[in-house]
Amino acid sequence: MTEASVSSNPPETLTGTVLAIQANYYSVQIDGVMGERVMGDGGVESHPDRLLPLCTRRSRLKKIGQQVMVGDRVQVEEPDWESGRAAIFQVEERRSQLDRPPVANADQILLVFALAKPALDISQLSRFLIKAESTGIEVCLCLSKSDLIPTPHREAWCDRLRAWGYDPVLISSYTGLGIEALAERLSQRMTIVSGPSGVGKSSLINMLVPAAKLRTSAVSGRLERGRHTTRHVELFELSKGGLLADTPGFNQPDMDATPIELMNYFPEIRSRRAKRSCQFSDCLHLQEPGCRVRGDWERYEIYTKFLEEAIALQSNLSQQSAPDEALKKKSNRDGEVTYEPRLKTKYRAESRRSQQQSIQVMKGKVGDWLEDNEDN
Ligand SMILES: Nc1nc2c(ncn2[C@@H]2O[C@H](COP(=O)(O)OP(=O)(O)O)[C@@H](O)[C@H]2O)c(=O)[nH]1
Ligand SMILES: [Mg+2]
Ligand SMILES: [Zn+2]
Structure with missing residues (x-):
């Protein structure tokens, strides 16, 4: 120079x-x-x-x-x-942007669930998975506290979750099991840790990033809890390179996926559809003929249950946000604007709903919802 x-x-x-x-x-x-x-x-x-x-x-x-x-x-x-x-x-x-927590450029979400204490609830796990999948950011599933269950059970869980389409990492912050394998998956990437409270997220982060010194719930007294609960996000540097952030634990993420979005958040559905498409392009994989997705995969029932919720939410939202949508705007020759009811299929309230019937109703509502959205 x-x-x-x-x-x-x-x-x-x-x-x-x-x-x-x-x-x-x-x-x-x-x-x-x-x-x-x-x-x-x-x-x-x-x-x-x-x-x-x-x-x-x-x-x-x-x-x-x-x-x-x-x-x-x-x-x-x-x-x-x-x-x-x-x-x-x-x-x-930005390559990606999460709103809750507010973080830019995250590469993956590490979803932590405990194998025991509390016992793994696959419906709750699925809700978190759906929420994580909805961000579009890669999801890595981590099963914690594996010291609490015998080895054959651990293997059974791995097989089970692989069938869902995930490749879980089993860890224990107490014995150190799986921590190396997990560190590999975190290296050189920005990872956001998520999961319900009490599953051992803070214990895990303390292990990976000693500098983080997050208090675990066992340590934090009642007075300290408010202060510690991670309301702000902070990234910590990993020893092998890469960044890690904790998020506040919450126990029930709200379901806000639309019915169409929901399907894409199940790897089981994505992979089945990629192999062979259903006869109808708008197939909800319920009772439609020529469906290639419906089947005896483990979470199929969870899917139909979530779909029902998504449909209920959608019809509530469209009623709340646009009560006038049931009315059609018309102008006469004099330029006067009048409204008349839109022609819509009405659904009878079923007094005795067999599963078959309620599914038909669900499908009808989705059909309506799709039409409404095409109008926009
Ligand atoms: N048996 C066992 N308990 C754990 C493990 N990791 C954390 N815990 C316990 O689980 C409780 C919750 O841990 P914490 O890290 O605060 O969970 P968080 O709420 O997800 O951050 C504490 O009592 C921990 O001591 C583990 O690997 N094995
Ligand atoms: Mg914590
Ligand atoms: Zn189908």
Whole structure:
């Protein structure tokens, strides 16, 4: 480098990832390996850590309404390593975006469920899987507390979940079983940990990221609980590279998939449809002739149950949001606008519903819903 270029000193710009947001400060980890950081001119400077915890957002970004999220890849300028300050002047395009928790660029969702304490409930697990699948982000299923069940049972669970279309990692934070295999799957990626409370998420994260020091529920007293429950998201760096975030445990994700979306959230349905398509392209895989999906796979009943919920939700929503939709807008020659009822199939309330009948009703409602949506 010539003296001239040193003295002209172009503003130093660095690239990094937002790990946390607190008040109006962004904590940005600058790219590079631990103990080193890449300088603006491409050179490498050794430094004990690469964190700039007090970054602010340039007012230009505020003006254009550019938000900065945890997980965002950003460019900063004017870094001051002494005070840990820098200014974010650019946010790179996001590869993915989760709203709950608010995180950008996640590569996968690690869904943690316990094999025991509490006992694994496949309906609850399926609700979480549907929610995770609905993000479009890859799902990795992790079964915790495997120290609590005998080996043959563990293998049986693995086989069972493989038949669903998942390749679970069985772990125990107590014995360390499966932790290495899990670390492999997390390496070099950004993973969001999710699952109900009490399944051992914090214990697992503590194991993978000792620096995280999350309190497990056993440790946290009643007074501390409110403070600890992860309301804000924070990414932690893994020793093999990669980032991990905890999310607050919640026990029942709300079902908000539409009937059509729902089907795509079952790997069993995706794989069956990929092999052979059903006779009808809008097949709901209930009683339709020529259906290639309906069958004796384990979660088929869970699917029909969720479908029923999705249909009920959909018809509630369309009634609430657009009560006028039952009315058709008409203009006469004088330009007067009148409304008349839309012609719609009416469904009788069934007094004694056999399964067959209720399925027919469900199908009818979906048909209606599809038509309504085609109108829009
Ligand atoms: N037997 C067993 N218990 C565990 C394991 N991991 C966590 N636990 C216990 O499960 C409870 C909940 O753990 P925690 O990490 O707070 O779960 P979280 O709510 O998902 O974050 C605590 O009492 C832990 O000690 C495990 O691998 N095996
Ligand atoms: Mg926890
Ligand atoms: Zn079908």
